[in-house]
Amino acid sequence: MELPPLTMEQLSQLVASNAPPSQLFEALSRYELQACLIATGSNGLTAGADDSTLLSMFYSSFFLVHLLTDQVSEARALTKRIPEALLQYDPSLQNCLTLLRAVWQTQHAQVYQVLRGLPWPDALQPLIRRYESFFQDKTLIAVSRSYEAIRLATAAVHLGLDEQLAEKEDPNVILNFTKCGWAWDSESKLLYPKPIVVSPTEPQSSNGIRKAMAMLGTRAC
Known part of the structure; x- marks a missing residue:
């Protein structure tokens, strides 16, 4: 053609x-x-x-x-x-x-x-939005596999979330991560990521990851 x-x-x-x-x-x-x-x-x-x-x-x-x-x-x-x-x-x-x-x-x-x-x-703008989503997905996977524990503010920075709210241990920020299956320890003030496994036959932005990222809040936060 x-x-x-x-x-x-x-x-x-x-x-x-x-x-x-x-x-x-x-x-x-x-x-x-x-x-x-x-x-x-x-x-x-x-x-x-x-x-x-x-x-x-x-x-x-x-x-x-x-x-x-x-x-x-x-x-x-x-x-x-x-x-x-x-x-x-x-x-x-x-x-x-x-x-x-x-x-x-x-x-x-x-x-x-x-x-x-x-x-x-x-x-x-369509490509900018798609790449931001892709980058967040990729980073979420990498963080979940690379860290046994991570500070809330550090995780927020990696995923483009509101660092100031994370520094204040905002319950909504914590809830966003725990909804992804991560654990929050209020004494150590650390997040414990749950590794995300992606099938090699599926695109990285799978439905499961897309739902997890939706739980992390809006892209503009």
Whole structure:
């Protein structure tokens, strides 16, 4: 089947779709050659706003889908293939670089700050929301397996929850974790995570994990 031309409309439809991340990655991978030809033919940012906007949308989307499919090293490699002028001056791609550093360095609080606090175009918001959910799911699994005990505030930071409320041992924050099967010791003031086991045949964001994350409160807390 012939690949449709790379356009803002086509990209917006892909980004806003509920297609599995693997399908999004495959679709965007097929468009990279077209993006490269557009960039080469237009000299990046110098040829006009339309091409620049299209390239920004494509490369930002492709970058986020790399992260959404847990290909962090490959996301780093992608930044080497983005036209240098675009990478240096485009706000969305600068945000992507900031996000990459935070993810690469496992700076959990910084990841949430970048996703929630930096100005992302409306067209990218579906991918931003999906990656935040993915990152929380992945972190929840990692924390549940890596820690025998963890401070409430530390767990809150890892999962993008309200650290100040956690420091105050807010009962609602504690309840969110105990609903996930974790135990709270009021004397030691520690949480005892329950390891989360995910079937290798199921996507990471399984229904069970999705329900657990829903119990952890809203994404904006």
